């Protein structure tokens with residue numbers, strides 16, 4: 001019933017400004033207490049600490065939704081998308097009640113979510129009156145301050161940004177208004193775009209996701225997702241690249257097919273800000289002390305960024321740009337398909353997993369029996385698997401690792417030996433500490449393929465890049 005009523009109202013709203021069909025695509029950046037409450041509960045559900053009482057039931061419900069979705073965080077889109085235009089928690093709940101069950105979530109799986117999603121919507125509805133009375137006035141004031149800053153930073157050039165992006169992405173203007181909800185906090189990575197009930201993109205951006213021009217870039221990045229959704233005929237460069245990668249033999253489910261167009265979205269949004277708003281803008285992908293996204297996106301620095309910038313500068317054509325990215329992708333895909341390389345990559349992810357689990361047994365099993373570890377700073381060499389086992393077991397007892405990332409920069413394989421040069425980022429939380437210590441190291445690792453065909457660490461040394469709290 002509710003759903004029907006909303007639909008009709010929504011249709012009227014869409015139909016009334018029929019004349020605006022000729023209007024260029026624009027952003028509608030707005031605040032909404034229901035969405036702010038909901039996204040805060042989603043963000044809190046990701047953290048281990050106890051939520052404030054007003055959020056507690058919604059956070060518990062969000063965690064049970066996440067349990068149903070497993071690791072598929074984008075699966076939330078089917079619920080989150082229904083927020084756009086709901087206004088009242090009651091309407092949102094009614095929309096959730098009409099969701100099919102099981103529902104097809106992002107990634108294609110079918111998941112039965114209704115019970116958990118309804119519990120979430122119900123908890124949000126229960127929390128709304130107190131949230132609006134106690135918390136919203138201050139949050140609204142803060143969000144309005146952010147909104148003013150965003151408007152000022154755009155300086156009236158948001159339209160110019162959108163047309164620059166559409167032009168670069170080779171998309172015809174879809175003549176849509178893209179809703180962008182500014183919220184106090186949101187689940188990782190702080191910004192996302194989902195389908196609303198009208199199959200249009202709706203963006204959510206947390207004001208703590210980035211600052212200054214980086215927040216503008218984040219908004220434009222999310223808007224690009226909405227533009228891609230609106231690119232019904234798949235005319236644009238992003239869709240072309242995806243088709244060309246698949247035609248070049250890269251399987252559709254390979255992460256390159258998703259990551260390369262997505263990297264373009266990042267680079268293009270950053271360049272849009274740099275060329276339209278502020279030439280001093282530093283891309284979001286360049287990261288901060290905790291690491292750079294561009295380092296983790298395959299081929300970002302070696303192919304996508306240079307190819308896209310040349311294309312924007314008109315020093316190469318669109319076809320040349322696409323050729324360059326596809327060629328780099330094919331060569332990386334061939335390299336990645338090499339069984340020896342897969343073995344070495346498996347070793348690196350096994351190391352990270354065992355370290356994170358604090359499992360000294362599993363970790364030492366990834367070293368050869370006569371392995372050597374040469375720690376920095378004149379510490380004694382650790383020699384042999386047994387000593388390595390003791391070393392790590394003691395270490396894990398002293399402090400838990402709360403985050404481990406191993407980034408290989410170079411892998412050279414020759415026969416049964418491989419030399420890996422890379423960087424690690426480790427978060428160590430000593431017992432009783434408030435927050436983690438973050439260690440950034442550069443390492444040199446010699447791996448060896450043992451007689452059982454398994455790649456193991458044979459020699460390992462590292463040197464700290466920096467250590468920061």
Ligand SMILES: [Zn+2]
Nearest residue numbers: 221225262265
């Ligand atoms: Zn994105």
